[in-house]
Amino acid sequence: MPVWLDDFLWTYQNVVYALGVNGLLALSMYVVLSVGQLSLGQAAFMGLGAYSSALLTVKLHLPFAIVLPASTIAPLLFALAIGTPTLRLSGVYLAIATIGLGEVLRALYINIDFVGGALGISGIPERAGLVSIYGLLILALLGFWLVGRSAIGRAMEAMREDDVAAATMGVNVARYRLGALLTSAVLAGLAGALSAHISSFIGPNEYGFEPAVTILSYALLGGIGSPFAPVIGAWILTLLPEMLRGFADLRLVFNGVIIVLAVLYLPNGILPWAMRRRAA
Amino acid sequence: MNRTHFLAGAAAIIAAALPGLAAAQVQIGAIEILTGPAAAYGIAIKAGLDLALDEINARGVLGGQKIVLTVEDSAGNKDQAINAARKLVGRDKVVLVIGPTLSNEMFAVGPVTNERKIPTVGTSTTAAGITEMGPYIWRTSLPESDVVPVTFKRAQARGVKTIALMYASDDAFSKSGFDVMKASAEKLGITIVTIETFGSKDNDFSAQLTKIKGLKPDAIGISALVEPVSGVVLQARALGIPKETLLLGGNGSNSPKLGEIAGAAADGMLVGSPWFIAKPDAINTAFVTAFKAKYNKDPDQFAAQAYDTMKIVAQTIDRAGAADSEKINAALGKTDFNGVMGPFKFTAGRDPASSDGVVVLEMRGGKFGIAP
Numbered sequence: 343m344p345v346w347l348d349d350f351l352w353t354y355q356n357v358v359y360a361l362g363v364n365g366l367l368a369l370s371m372y373v374v375l376s377v378g379q380l381s382l383g384q385a386a387f388m389g390l391g392a393y394s395s396a397l398l399t400v401k402l403h404l405p406f407a408i409v410l411p412a413s414t415i416a417p418l419l420f421a422l423a424i425g426t427p428t429l430r431l432s433g434v435y436l437a438i439a440t441i442g443l444g445e446v447l448r449a450l451y452i453n454i455d456f457v458g459g460a461l462g463i464s465g466i467p468e469r470a471g472l473v474s475i476y477g478l479l480i481l482a483l484l485g486f487w488l489v490g491r492s493a494i495g496r497a498m499e500a501m502r503e504d505d506v507a508a509a510t511m512g513v514n515v516a517r518y519r520l521g522a523l524l525t526s527a528v529l530a531g532l533a534g535a536l537s538a539h540i541s542s543f544i545g546p547n548e549y550g551f552e553p554a555v556t557i558l559s560y561a562l563l564g565g566i567g568s569p570f571a572p573v574i575g576a577w578i579l580t581l582l583p584e585m586l587r588g589f590a591d592l593r594l595v596f597n598g599v600i601i602v603l604a605v606l607y608l609p610n611g612i613l614p615w616a617m618r619r620r621a622a
Numbered sequence: 623m624n625r626t627h628f629l630a631g632a633a634a635i636i637a638a639a640l641p642g643l644a645a646a647q648v649q650i651g652a653i654e655i656l657t658g659p660a661a662a663y664g665i666a667i668k669a670g671l672d673l674a675l676d677e678i679n680a681r682g683v684l685g686g687q688k689i690v691l692t693v694e695d696s697a698g699n700k701d702q703a704i705n706a707a708r709k710l711v712g713r714d715k716v717v718l719v720i721g722p723t724l725s726n727e728m729f730a731v732g733p734v735t736n737e738r739k740i741p742t743v744g745t746s747t748t749a750a751g752i753t754e755m756g757p758y759i760w761r762t763s764l765p766e767s768d769v770v771p772v773t774f775k776r777a778q779a780r781g782v783k784t785i786a787l788m789y790a791s792d793d794a795f796s797k798s799g800f801d802v803m804k805a806s807a808e809k810l811g812i813t814i815v816t817i818e819t820f821g822s823k824d825n826d827f828s829a830q831l832t833k834i835k836g837l838k839p840d841a842i843g844i845s846a847l848v849e850p851v852s853g854v855v856l857q858a859r860a861l862g863i864p865k866e867t868l869l870l871g872g873n874g875s876n877s878p879k880l881g882e883i884a885g886a887a888a889d890g891m892l893v894g895s896p897w898f899i900a901k902p903d904a905i906n907t908a909f910v911t912a913f914k915a916k917y918n919k920d921p922d923q924f925a926a927q928a929y930d931t932m933k934i935v936a937q938t939i940d941r942a943g944a945a946d947s948e949k950i951n952a953a954l955g956k957t958d959f960n961g962v963m964g965p966f967k968f969t970a971g972r973d974p975a976s977s978d979g980v981v982v983l984e985m986r987g988g989k990f991g992i993a994p
């Protein structure tokens with residue numbers, strides 16, 4: 343490999359990795375939004391994945407091939423535990439309950455010395471790479487594409503438009519909602535494990551309210567017509583601050599203006615088109 | 623017309639963003655928080671670096687070469703800090719990186735620059751374990767483990783035998799400061815009567831303080847950022863903890879804000895600081911005068927540390943004899959510098975070697991002065 347190409351890849355390695363990880367996070371938001379639920383627990387699930395995987399790597403020295411799948415266990419259990427009672431909530435109430443989950447977990451991380459307390463966990467080896475990150479992203483996209491084209495996709499879309507009507511038509515609304523939340527937890531947990539293994543440090547304040555809103559904004563900017571839309575939204579929001587580095591002090595202003603313009607003029611997201619489905 | 627203006631503006635911005643192409647320059651990078659809630663620290667550091675750079679580039683290094691400093695914003699975000707480090711090293715080809723601002727950012731950036739063997743010098747990272755990340759990670763900021771013992775020794779000299787410790791348990795900076803306070807007290811043989819915690823956004827500390835009042839310690843050590851510390855101090859005096867109970871602060875209390883918020887309640891509080899604006903030596907007074915002339919405001923500790931660091935780096939490049947990361951890294955170990963913070967050398971572990979420059983400050987009438 344020529345030196346300039348090697349340098350180029352090294353320079354942008356973290357950006358390229360972040361695009362993949364944030365794409366997974368956008369999908370974990372997409373799956374709950376696509377059944378008409380507003381959950382802000384994705385950052386909390388991501389934190390669970392990041393912390394559990396980092397502990398497995400740093401304390402038990404397990405190989406990444408085991409750590410990565412294991413990182414989905416804790417988010418899954420939490421999603422099951424909170425899913426059953428909170429999925430009876432909807433709209434803004436579910437959002438508030440899931441924000442609460444993030445705050446509870448933050449307090450836990452801070453007060454448990456075993457997970458580093460306020461100091462977090464540092465010295466996590468770099469184990470994630472292009473293959474694990476983009477492999478998972480492509481698998482997730484493919485999965486959503488296939489599910490979206492099937493009868494399940496139709497049921498999800500019906501729920502999103504009107505859950506009462508969908509239930510009357512025989513859609514098991516509660517089961518789909520729980521399924522969506524569990525899928526969301528798994529994806530966010532994997533994203534958390536990957537991100538912990540590319541940046542060598544995690545802290546308790548990285549999975550609170552602010553990242554939860556950032557993840558929501560991926561889906562809002564991209565749209566939720568198809569699984570590709572939120573991923574594009576995540577990519578734009580991840581790349582913008584890096585591409586605007588040249589503007590120095592005005593960077594955040596430009597970043598904000600671009601997002602406001604996009605939301606004003608593209609209310610259904612940048613890719614508003616729904617996917618085609620075969621006639622039933 | 624508007625379009626032309628826009629294009630002209632865009633062209634100017636792009637031209638300004640391109641690094642100078644002239645030969646014989648030494649490229650150095652810095653990663654600091656220039657935007658967001660913690661921007662005050664990064665902006666102070668950048669001011670200190672720029673001031674030192676003006677003075678250095680008047681003469682140049684390596685026989686007249688200019689140092690070009692590229693400062694990247696991290697916004698206090700660890701991912702942006704990593705991106706900035708990779709950009710500086712991979713694209714701008716800097717030979718040395720100054721920063722990042724926060725210890726948390728350093729824990730993320732350190733492994734990246736260390737992998738590329740680029741010496742990285744923290745000017746404001748005080749947490750434990752920073753320089754253990756690798757042989758290319760240095761810092762000029764005294765870790766709290768060097769500052770706090772000086773304060774505690776002074777307190778012991780004033781007759782303190784028992785102490786109560788309080789800290790904000792939800793903040794990395796406060797927690798590591800507390801660890802140091804606990805170790806210092808144990809080492810000096812001061813009895814710790816109780817350890818109380820609170821959250822950095824708490825407003826009510828009366829439960830903890832009432833308990834401490836009952837235990838009648840000679841002193842109370844507080845490790846937190848300045849806002850909660852001020853709250854603790856105000857409530858301690860309001861609850862009737864007597865003036866004879868000495869208050870001891872960590873690095874977080876080392877801010878003029880303490881006097882602004884707590885006023886006379888903070889009188890008598892002792893705080894250790896690696897630097898103080900009114901230090902009377904000639905190097906420091908020259909620095910303070912030059913800083914005021916350039917920026918029309920008083921420098922703070924972060925600007926002072928950054929100013930010294932830039933000077934140390936320039937001196938090191940001269941000693942290394944070439945703008946070469948490997949040579950600079952080797953030369954950093956032989957640093958022997960006298961700056962605004964006092965005499966400076968590195969230990970074998972790449973930390974500052976001596977805490978002789980530490981000044982113990984005492985609050986009087988809402989303002990810091992050198993403790994008698």
